[in-house]
Amino acid sequence: MKSATVSCPPRTAVAYARYSSAGQRDVSIEQQLADIRAYAAREGYTIIHEFADHARSGFSHTDKRTSFQNMLSAAESGTFDTVLVWKVDRFGRNREDSAVYKGRLRRRGVKVIYVMEPIPDGSAGILLEGMLEATAEWYSVALSENVKRGMDDNASRCIYNGARVLGYECGPDRHYQIVPESAALVRQIYSMCISGNSVSAIARSLNDSGLRNPYGKLWTHTFIYRVLTCEKYTGIYIWKDLRVPGGMPAILDRKTWEDAQTMLQRNIRNKATSNPVPFLLTGKAYCGYCKKPLIGDAGTSKTGKVHHYYACQGKKRRSGCQKKAIRKEQLEDTVVNFIFDHCLTGEEMENIAAAVMAAQQKSMEKSPVLAMEKELSEVNRKISNINNAIAEGIWNSTTKVMLDDLTAIAKRLSDSIDDVRRTSGRLADHDSVIAFLKKLSSRDRSDPKERQHIINTFVNCVYVFDDHLLLVLNAIEGNLQIPFSPGSDNDSSCPPFGIHPNPGTVIYTVAI
Numbered sequence: 001m002k003s004a005t006v007s008c009p010p011r012t013a014v015a016y017a018r019y020s021s022a023g024q025r026d027v028s029i030e031q032q033l034a035d036i037r038a039y040a041a042r043e044g045y046t047i048i049h050e051f052a053d054h055a056r057s058g059f060s061h062t063d064k065r066t067s068f069q070n071m072l073s074a075a076e077s078g079t080f081d082t083v084l085v086w087k088v089d090r091f092g093r094n095r096e097d098s099a100v101y102k103g104r105l106r107r108r109g110v111k112v113i114y115v116m117e118p119i120p121d122g123s124a125g126i127l128l129e130g131m132l133e134a135t136a137e138w139y140s141v142a143l144s145e146n147v148k149r150g151m152d153d154n155a156s157r158c159i160y161n162g163a164r165v166l167g168y169e170c171g172p173d174r175h176y177q178i179v180p181e182s183a184a185l186v187r188q189i190y191s192m193c194i195s196g197n198s199v200s201a202i203a204r205s206l207n208d209s210g211l212r213n214p215y216g217k218l219w220t221h222t223f224i225y226r227v228l229t230c231e232k233y234t235g236i237y238i239w240k241d242l243r244v245p246g247g248m249p250a251i252l253d254r255k256t257w258e259d260a261q262t263m264l265q266r267n268i269r270n271k272a273t274s275n276p277v278p279f280l281l282t283g284k285a286y287c288g289y290c291k292k293p294l295i296g297d298a299g300t301s302k303t304g305k306v307h308h309y310y311a312c313q314g315k316k317r318r319s320g321c322q323k324k325a326i327r328k329e330q331l332e333d334t335v336v337n338f339i340f341d342h343c344l345t346g347e348e349m350e351n352i353a354a355a356v357m358a359a360q361q362k363s364m365e366k367s368p369v370l371a372m373e374k375e376l377s378e379v380n381r382k383i384s385n386i387n388n389a390i391a392e393g394i395w396n397s398t399t400k401v402m403l404d405d406l407t408a409i410a411k412r413l414s415d416s417i418d419d420v421r422r423t424s425g426r427l428a429d430h431d432s433v434i435a436f437l438k439k440l441s442s443r444d445r446s447d448p449k450e451r452q453h454i455i456n457t458f459v460n461c462v463y464v465f466d467d468h469l470l471l472v473l474n475a476i477e478g479n480l481q482i483p484f485s486p487g488s489d490n491d492s493s494c495p496p497f498g499i500h501p502n503p504g505t506v507i508y509t510v511a512i
Contacts, residue, residue, distance in 0.1 A: 013082040032086040039115035155239035158247035176248040288465035290321040344441035
């Protein structure tokens, strides 16, 4: 898709804030928006709308963040050119999703700014942002692991773990106990299945009778199928790989459950499904001849084996380009191996770390800390004046309201300053940057998720010719460069769709 041009005045922005859940110690929506508004006022941005998702995780289910999706849709209108977000982890704690959605906004001419984590422009900023995203994802995964450990401990004692099952509830002793009314409904569903009714027919019958599921909604095929395949009804407590016969009270005998499974296999037509094959360089790979994007394609050999390719969009549309398709594995392996073997090495990592540190130090000059400290000083001065007035005997309802408001503002500012300093301190350690890069270098280059992360972090774009490719990396100025081969038709002077390498990018010619 060709990049769009926004039609709004420069520095027209929207704000996006997110709060994970009531059980986490996150900054509130109100505080995030207050910091975003303060940043906008200082930097000259006009906020035309504020989007906020309450109690929504940033690590998964991005499609369920309604306001986030509305913000993405609004970007199509061209009415704003910037999204202001409190910190990197508010946009998302999953690196792959973040890359996809930032790319979607970028194609609409919209950039993302993290107001509490200044990130410089250019290739150093891309690496710095990658580290922030990796840290946010690590925090989310670590938090999830802690929760899972507690749940695994509960499961070892057959304790209710929050998984709602029709017919049961959590008893006073935190174990499952039967709810007679809904247990009777479970037995009715199984009886209908064994009598030959399909899953859809059972759902229709319950809906026609006026009954609703435990959530007050219509019965669906999926819900009924889940009930009919739930082995817990035979009294087996199940959690991941743990199975404890007798770990919970039984609603059904074993024969009834097995008879229902037999009828399900007879009545339900299984549909073969296949997982889509991810093309890791989508949006970054372009034809070296016509500059059109390379798109994922597939073909079947005479033996019936499916092969996947990157094919030139220009050739697919018969616009005259003769670029040959290239095997998916060949192109992705060439790019990933080159990054591991030529960029994530000792000397290059030192260069990257030094440049990232310098860029970060420069960006911190624009940090909101100084402005917030000045504002905090003024608020503390006002609090001191009110306390002096109280000491002189001046006290009324207005004085109390003013003091409470100022105290709340001072705490918010102090918390925000501490948060920014913690972030800065985490990233300002040269050794931690080297450790991060070394960790990347030790990743499994055959793991699709790791390969995608490496490509998102380092690859600006790649121009693919039939016998070589031009690899444009988000590297640091001063890195070793491999010059273009004399007489070759390498041409990076007109990158497609306005995608220009950032200052400091390094262009390599790599043989295929």
